[in-house]
Amino acid sequence: MPKQEYGADSLTVLEGLDAVRKRPGMYIGTTDSQGLMHCLWEIIDNAVDEALAGACDHITVTLHDDGSVEVADNGRGIPVDVEPKTKLTGVEVVLTKLHAGAKFGNASYNAAGGLHGVGSSVVNALSSRLDVEVDRDGKTHHMAFHQGHPGVYSDTDPEHPSPDAPFKRTRKNRPTELEIIGKVSPKTTGTRIRYWADPEIFNDTAEFSYEQLIDRVRQTSFLVPGLRITVIDENVPETGDDSVDEMMEVDAAQTPADDGTGLMDAADIVSAADTAVEDTVEAGEAEARPAAVSAAVETAKVDAARHTHARVEEFRHTGGVKDFVDFLSAGEAVSDIWRITGEDTYEEETQAVGEGGELHAQKVTRKCGVDIAMRWTNGYDTTMRSFVNVVETPGGGMHVDGFLMGLTKQIRKAVEDNARKLKVNLKDSNMRVERDDILAGLVAVVTVRIAEPQFQGQTKDVLGTAPVKPIVTRMTDKQFGEMITGSKRGYKEQSGRVLEKIVGEMHARIQARKTKEVTRRKNALESAAMPSKLSDCQPGNDDVAELFIVEGDSALGTAKAARNSGFQALLPIRGKILNVQKASLSQMLNNKECAAIIQVVGAGSGAGFDIEQSRYHKVIMMTDADVDGAHIRILLLTLFYRYMRPLIEHGYVYAAVPPLHRIALAGSHKGEFIYTYSDDELAGRLADLERRHISYNPDIQRYKGLGEMDADQLADTTMDPRTRMLRRIRMEDAAQASEIFSLLMGDDVPPRKAFIVDNADDFDRSKIDT
Incomplete structure (x- = not known):
């Protein structure tokens, strides 16, 4: 094989935005739907940065029916004057030059999300067409680009621009003047960017996700209090006036009657196959809304009038991260929402841009603003969201590490100080609170605002600015320490409940570890370690093993004679078990019936539950077909949902259907x-x-109860897989399921009474035992 020559002529130099088109993954991660959405985030973040700078209070995002996306803001507008070094207008510099913009200096933006200076220009490079309009100095300026290059489109219909229209590219190195297309009030400023993603770059499966957009917009409205964001989607078929009225998210302090979403959708939560139980809850909008909200709604209706097929949603909050935590919380609250806020400074060596454009190192003093809100709920899932200058950091980073370090330190100290009250043996090395115990049921939003944050990668998943960590740790140490010790007024009772929950999680974790040691029936010794009232099945049938939870001893006697002992196990319970929705974790663990069920299933409980370790693939609730039996099933389901949820998620939980x-x-x-x-x-x-x-x-x-049947009847009707009927319990939506369990099984009586009254005449008789 001849040796290839390798010289300077073998080198390829990609100028301008060509490098972005050649290697888009370096800038947006992927070229599928994720990368497509990342481009949209870059444009939205630039508009949000104007809001952070105090120059913008309204952003509109429009998904046009031709596949393009438009982001408009009423900020200061991209500069339209000529940049001295490049001799190009500010608009062209921002949209065609990598690492160019006002965010590299310290004057225009103290804290911003789009700090790498590649956002708008990368989106431009990866678009088949991009149009920008800037309102500034009493004029509306316009400029167009094709795959990142400036030029002029000859649209047949200017009202409906198209990337397929004839395009004349501006000659290289020739300054491009902005086209003035109209006049506006001297006080009117803002920027509108509309772009068409390039099909040559993005693959065929790439598509915009409306749900992701709404989630991102909602979280931004929480993080920038007072900012109004309107989303218009022209891709929704016309449905009449209702398409306009899916309106607002409003601060809970403004509308106490509102649930944060304005509407509560139908809840199809935990139901059974074939004859599933479906409860529907509908709540109307709040009866009264403030004048400002009404005005915003009317404004959005006017916007929607121009798009007769559009759905419009609008978001505005004033409570900040506190409202965000309230929105994210599911289940009953163990504590109120606790807040950690403050500001501190740190020194950082950075590269500054000199007057001649040269870079030189200098030390600067940075400000770090911290705003954290948290709450514990009675569940075991952890919901933690972290942000830097409103940009989400899914991978966490220094701010999250600092928060968790201070949190863990103070909770361990509080547990040690209250060891006797919490029944913690400090001499036992196993009784040490771990981070997982603290995180169980925690809902937290961690935000910091700093100038020029250092991220790990352009996608900004992890904050890498090291000095942020000790600042957040110190604030958490001081402020959270006062809360968890109860020394801060109004926190004593709440801190006691939080510590009790965390210690309960610790005991559950320790118990789960012990339980795993006896989970698999490998020999007689392991089987003997199970509760004495368990009538286990024979070992070796793990894949088909069934556990019948039987109501009462009388039914147990019949069931023993009716079962197939090869694969069917029986565990009797004495009447109604503990309502774990109202009980603490420690109370649940101390309850003999609940502890026995957890031990027999053998997969642990709470966050440590491991579905792979479950000793049975079917857990069947076999109760009497009466009101008490139905109540027992609900109590069992509450236990499964709160502490063994994967059993329901994987379809392991069933209800037996005995005949009447x-x-x-x-x-x-x-x-x-x-x-x-x-x-x-x-x-x-x-x-x-x-x-x-x-x-x-x-x-x-x-039949009034299972005990009235003889063994043959019980086997034929309820236990024999060949002739029985089972209802599989399924969970359609975890968040709605949590709300329903909290409503129907929690401490708050008035909402439950209202639910019963409102739905008394709306139920399916075929889905109840009568």
């Missing part, structure tokens, strides 16, 4: 029986028998 009636046939069919499962079914079967002239014993047996 037995019809004994007579005449030529004597000795045959028909079982029915509801009053309506009974009436229908009796009518069918009479129509077919089949006689039956009029003394129809009504």
Whole structure:
């Protein structure tokens, strides 16, 4: 094989934005939907930076029906004068030059999200067309680009611009003047950027996610109090006036009756296959809204009038991260929302731009603003969101590390100071609070605002500015320390509940570790370690093993004779178990029935639950077909949902469906029986028998409990896989499921009463045992 020559002529130099088009992944991560959304975030972040600078209070994001996206703000507008060094207008510099913009200096932006200076120019490079309009100095300026290069489009219809229209590119190295297309009030300023993502760059599966956009806009409205953001989607089929009225997220302090979303959708939460139980909750908008909100709604309606097919959603909050935590919280609150705020300074060596454009090192003093809100709920999931200058950092970073360090230190200290009250043996090395114990049920939003943050990568997933960590740690140490020790007024009772929950999580983790040691039935010794009342099945059938949780000892006796001991295990419970929705974690662990169920399932509890370690693939609730039996099923479901949720998520939980009636046939069919499962079914079967002239014993047996059946009847109707009917419990939506469990099983009585009254006449009789 001949040796290839390698010289200077082998080198390729990509100028301007060509490098971005050649290697887009370096700038936006991927060229699928994720990269497409990242481009949108870059443009939105630039508008939000204007809001952070105090120059903008309204942003509008429009998803046009031609596939383009437009972001408009009423900020100061991109500069339109000529930049001395490049001899180009500010608009062209911002949109065509990498690492160019006002955010590299210290005058225009003290804290901003788009600090790498590549956001707008990268989006321009990866767009088949980009149009920008700037309102400034009493005029509206316009400029267009094709794949990052400036020029002029000859649109057939200026009202409907297209990337396919003829394009004349501006000659290289020739200054491009902005086109003035109109006049505005001298006080009117702002920027509008509309772009069409280039299909040559993004793959066929790339598409905009409306849900991601709404989530991002909502979180931004929390992080920049007072900023109004309107989202218009022209891609929704016309549905009438309702498409305009899906309106507002408003600060809870402004509208106490509102739930934060304005509307509460139907909740199809925990239901069973075939005859699933479905409860629907509908809540209307708040009866009264402030004048400012009403005005905003009317403004959005006017915007929507121009887009008859558009759906419009608008967001504005004034409570900041406190409102954000309230929005993210699910389940019953263990504490109020606690706040850590403050500002400190640090020194950092940075590269400054001199008058001649040269770089030189200098030490500067930076300000670091910290704003953290947190709350503990009675669940075990952790919801933590972190941000730097409103840019989310999913990977955390120095600010999160500092917060967790201070949090862990103060909680461990508080537990040690209250060891006797919390029943913690400090001499036991295993009884040490770990970070996972603290994070269980924690909802927190951690934000910092700093100038020129250092991120790990252009996608800004992790904050790397090291001096931020000790600042956040010190503030957390001081302010949270006063809260958790109860020395701050009004926090004593709350701190006690928080510490009790965290210690309960510690005990649960320790217990889970012990339980795992006896989870798999490998020998007789392990099986003997289970509760004495467990009638276990034979080892070796793990993949098909079933656990029947049986109500009462009388039913247990019949079930023992009816079961197939090869793969069916029985665990009796004595009546109604503890309502874990109202109880603390320690109370749940101390309850014999709850502890026995957790131990028998063998996969732990809470955050440490491991579905792979479950000893059974079916956990079947077998209770009487009456009101008490239904209540016991709900209590069991509450236990599974709060502490063994993966059982429900993986479809391991079932409800047995025992019959309510037995019809004994007579005449030529004597000795045959028909079982029915509801009053309506009974009436229908009796009518069918009479129509077919089949006689039956009029003394129809009504089962009041499982104990009234003999073993053969129980096996045929309820336990034998060949003839039984089971209802699989499924969970459609975790957040809505949490709300429903809190509503129906929690301490707050008035909402539960209102729910029962409102839905008393709206239920399906076929889904209850009657």
